Amino acid sequence: MLTNRQLLILQVTVDDFIDTAQPVGSRQLSKKEEVPFSPATIRNEMADLEDMGYLEKTHTSSGRVPSEKGYRYYVDNLLTPQMISKEEIKQIRSVFEERKVETEQIIRKSANILSELTSYTSIMLGLDVRKHRVKRFSIVPLTDDSAVAIIVTDSGHVENRVFTIPEAFTASDIEKMVNIINEHLVGVYLHELQMKLEAVTQFVLRQNNGRLNDLIASLNQALVIEHEDKVYYGGKMQLLSQPEFNDVEKAKNIMYWMEHVNEFPGLFHLNKKGINISIGSENNQFGMNNCSIITASYDIGKEQSGSIAIIGPTRMDYKRVVSLLDVMSGDLSRELSRILRSQHE
Amino acid sequence: MLTNRQLLILQVTVDDFIDTAQPVGSRQLSKKEEVPFSPATIRNEMADLEDMGYLEKTHTSSGRVPSEKGYRYYVDNLLTPQMISKEEIKQIRSVFEERKVETEQIIRKSANILSELTSYTSIMLGLDVRKHRVKRFSIVPLTDDSAVAIIVTDSGHVENRVFTIPEAFTASDIEKMVNIINEHLVGVYLHELQMKLEAVTQFVLRQNNGRLNDLIASLNQALVIEHEDKVYYGGKMQLLSQPEFNDVEKAKNIMYWMEHVNEFPGLFHLNKKGINISIGSENNQFGMNNCSIITASYDIGKEQSGSIAIIGPTRMDYKRVVSLLDVMSGDLSRELSRILRSQHE
DNA sequence: ATTAGCACTCTCTACAGATGAGTGCTAACA
DNA sequence: TGTTAGCACTCATCTGTAGAGAGTGCTAAT
Numbered sequence: 001m002l003t004n005r006q007l008l009i010l011q012v013t014v015d016d017f018i019d020t021a022q023p024v025g026s027r028q029l030s031k032k033e034e035v036p037f038s039p040a041t042i043r044n045e046m047a048d049l050e051d052m053g054y055l056e057k058t059h060t061s062s063g064r065v066p067s068e069k070g071y072r073y074y075v076d077n078l079l080t081p082q083m084i085s086k087e088e089i090k091q092i093r094s095v096f097e098e099r100k101v102e103t104e105q106i107i108r109k110s111a112n113i114l115s116e117l118t119s120y121t122s123i124m125l126g127l128d129v130r131k132h133r134v135k136r137f138s139i140v141p142l143t144d145d146s147a148v149a150i151i152v153t154d155s156g157h158v159e160n161r162v163f164t165i166p167e168a169f170t171a172s173d174i175e176k177m178v179n180i181i182n183e184h185l186v187g188v189y190l191h192e193l194q195m196k197l198e199a200v201t202q203f204v205l206r207q208n209n210g211r212l213n214d215l216i217a218s219l220n221q222a223l224v225i226e227h228e229d230k231v232y233y234g235g236k237m238q239l240l241s242q243p244e245f246n247d248v249e250k251a252k253n254i255m256y257w258m259e260h261v262n263e264f265p266g267l268f269h270l271n272k273k274g275i276n277i278s279i280g281s282e283n284n285q286f287g288m289n290n291c292s293i294i295t296a297s298y299d300i301g302k303e304q305s306g307s308i309a310i311i312g313p314t315r316m317d318y319k320r321v322v323s324l325l326d327v328m329s330g331d332l333s334r335e336l337s338r339i340l341r342s343q344h345e
Numbered sequence: 346m347l348t349n350r351q352l353l354i355l356q357v358t359v360d361d362f363i364d365t366a367q368p369v370g371s372r373q374l375s376k377k378e379e380v381p382f383s384p385a386t387i388r389n390e391m392a393d394l395e396d397m398g399y400l401e402k403t404h405t406s407s408g409r410v411p412s413e414k415g416y417r418y419y420v421d422n423l424l425t426p427q428m429i430s431k432e433e434i435k436q437i438r439s440v441f442e443e444r445k446v447e448t449e450q451i452i453r454k455s456a457n458i459l460s461e462l463t464s465y466t467s468i469m470l471g472l473d474v475r476k477h478r479v480k481r482f483s484i485v486p487l488t489d490d491s492a493v494a495i496i497v498t499d500s501g502h503v504e505n506r507v508f509t510i511p512e513a514f515t516a517s518d519i520e521k522m523v524n525i526i527n528e529h530l531v532g533v534y535l536h537e538l539q540m541k542l543e544a545v546t547q548f549v550l551r552q553n554n555g556r557l558n559d560l561i562a563s564l565n566q567a568l569v570i571e572h573e574d575k576v577y578y579g580g581k582m583q584l585l586s587q588p589e590f591n592d593v594e595k596a597k598n599i600m601y602w603m604e605h606v607n608e609f610p611g612l613f614h615l616n617k618k619g620i621n622i623s624i625g626s627e628n629n630q631f632g633m634n635n636c637s638i639i640t641a642s643y644d645i646g647k648e649q650s651g652s653i654a655i656i657g658p659t660r661m662d663y664k665r666v667v668s669l670l671d672v673m674s675g676d677l678s679r680e681l682s683r684i685l686r687s688q689h690e
Numbered sequence: 691a692t693t694a695g696c697a698c699t700c701t702c703t704a705c706a707g708a709t710g711a712g713t714g715c716t717a718a719c720a
Numbered sequence: 721t722g723t724t725a726g727c728a729c730t731c732a733t734c735t736g737t738a739g740a741g742a743g744t745g746c747t748a749a750t
Contacts, residue, residue: 025743038693043744061700061743102507136485140497143687148501152485156493160503162447236604240597248593252585255600259581342488370712383724388713406712406730 002052008035009045010054011078014066018315021243023063068280068314071292075277075318082319084327088117092328096335103127103155103336108232110308114328115235118321120242120312123261126230127336130191131304132157137181139174141165147174149219153190155340163222166214177212177219180204193223231261244290244313257288258311273297273305275322275329280314292316296325298333301340306332347397353380354390355399356423359411363660366588368408413625413659416637420622420663427664429672433462437673441680448472448500448681453577455653459673460580463666465587465657468606471575472681475536476649477502482526484519486510492519494564498535500685508567511559522557522564525549538568576606589635589658602633603656618642618650620667620674625659637661641670643678646685651677 002010012035016024026039026046035042046064049055054070057063066074095109107124114122132153141147142162151159165174184200185193197220204212236258245251278293294316295309308329310321347355357380361369371384371391380387391409394400399415402408411419440454452469459467477498486492487507496504510519529545530538542565549557581603590596624637639661640654653674655666 023743027743039743040693040695040745041691044692047745057744059700061698061745063743135487138483140481142480142499142501146501148497148503150495150497150503152493152495152505154487156487156491156507158493158495158503158505160497162501237597237600240593240600246593248585248591248596251593251596252582255582255585368712372712384712385714385724385726386722389723392714402713404731407732408712 005037006045006049007078009042010049010070011074013046013055013064014070014074014078017066018317021315023058023065025063028063071279071314075279079318079322081326082323084323089327091117092331096331103339106336110328110332111232111234113234114308114310114324115238117324118310118312118317119238120310120316120321121236121239121258122234123309123311124232125307126232127300127304127306129153129157129159130189132190134185134188134190134193137178137185139178141171141174149222151190159190161222163218166218169215173212173215177215194220197223233258239312242313244315250290254288254291275325277318290314294318294321294325296329298329300333300336306336308332350382351390351394352423354387355394355415356419358391358400358409359415359419359423362411363662366660368403368410370408373408416624416659420624424663424667426671427668429668434672436462437676441676448684451681455673455677456577456579458579459653459655459669460583462669463655463657464583465655465661465666466581466584466603467579468654468656469577470652471577472645472649472651474498474502474504475534477535479530479533479535479538482523482530484523486516486519494567496535504535506567508563511563514560518557518560522560539565542568578603584657587658589660595635599633599636620670622663635659639663639666639670641674643674645678645681651681653677
């Protein structure tokens, strides 16, 4: 167990390192008024903290730097939420000022503001389209053997797919099918679409409209709506401004990773509700040892939820980021729920 | 006017520098078998080339480096197209193998392959949506006061906008309007849309259907189809591998620029037909002094055209890039024209 | 238990000298 | 007269050294 003095010193050390990015020494610490001890005392405590694995030295006579274990302890036990200034809250709220209805734009704008306020990179997952419901289905023929299928969801989102028409179907055939599908599919969640289309096929068979079968099959093939996570970034280059990425090799690594985020589907969904912090090698699997990722979830109505994340160096300003994410996720919950509700009225 | 020997030496110097990124010296050059002269002779010629502004020294006793004027001369007069291996042509052709109908995917894939083959960054402009024609217009009501307007184009592209319904219009009002609009607007280019909607307004007024006016106005407002160039990148990070971007500051600059390409609408459209090379400070306005941009245009049918570009350091492999762009733009012309034609049949 | 003092370690910077690649110029050569 | 060998010179880069500065660990005094 750590003594109060050790807690204090650990906290101040981490804070200082986060601030300056320089190893912090005992003399330097003793100058701070929060720390009323002499350098020698601090040295002793730091040595103990090092033995326990919370601090590290870069070389024998350097100051100390927090270890991952140190950050972890700091984050779990010493994190005092930071006040967000009114100015900044106002800036966050500005996202919702324009009364946009397009959730995509709201999310995109949020990402930008978040990265501006933190000076790290933000990543936002778009809403899961598959949890929206079909509002209207229609087909527009393009050529003799191709047409575009359009699904409008209750959220105003539009999915469209070009598909091939297997034989020569007349316009009235297609119209008939559109009617059947609308009858059966309006109100259905997009992720149930495939399944429900099966039911339609059965229905069509029973109605002796068997000739529509091929058409539905082709349609069914085109309408696979992947769980394709739309990912929005804010301030991709912000990371390059951090001193830890002065080395181009490291910068390249992290940029590469960001381009391929969608290939790691686990990243956000594994997270629990609320705010979650993953430090350094804890997200080693993703090849970013020098980075921490803070994610926050928000709820939209009862069924949907979204994720925001900030990615920065392990030496990131946890206090501030956590507080900002807290405000932002709360606002997103509230505003997106409001929009969704108005659409279901 | 340059002598043949000077031409040779300039060419070999540029080639060598492109290859090694190191200033090239006279001794080094004389070792090459294409250059049967002694270092002293080469020194004399190089001194002359420097006087004429084609070469530069980084310091008094360094080897020479091509100046921008040198690159320009090289590009204009000494560029011998490079053979593209069958392997590589095959790789390019693989874009079109899957018989995709979605031009967007073809373009995206092209961008990736191009950057893979060149190890620079590629930028592709999506097709200009505004040159497509309206195939079908429809409206799907979402709530009492909002609806989504959908335009399907002859190319299978779908544009959609959420707009607010000013007063309580009945479903039949809206249906009426959709019919009127379809009557007037099918076949119209998207860039004419605004104008033609004016005409519809006039028509509606004359038909004494004046009450639809507000509806059309709101719709008109939503249907601004910006000349928003969709920009696709391939291999954004490739540039970071180039030695000239080892300096993080420079890397940041260029990355920043790339994120904001769409804010420089002039970049691609000013270019003439065919292949165009812009070296170093020639694209100074865009803040990329160390880069060259090679653009190539391709034609789709009679009316549309597209642009591909490769962006790399001034010390880029012009020979190779030009040849690759040549092949790629030819293929894109051919294949996209084919697809377009099939859609107009 | 805390702190002052001291020897020690390690990094960083500056400076000097050696090295080597390259140049310009001049004189000899074909 | 065009080409080349030779030579002195320049400059970047590397190496080694010395000193400053920041920090540490340990010990003894408070």
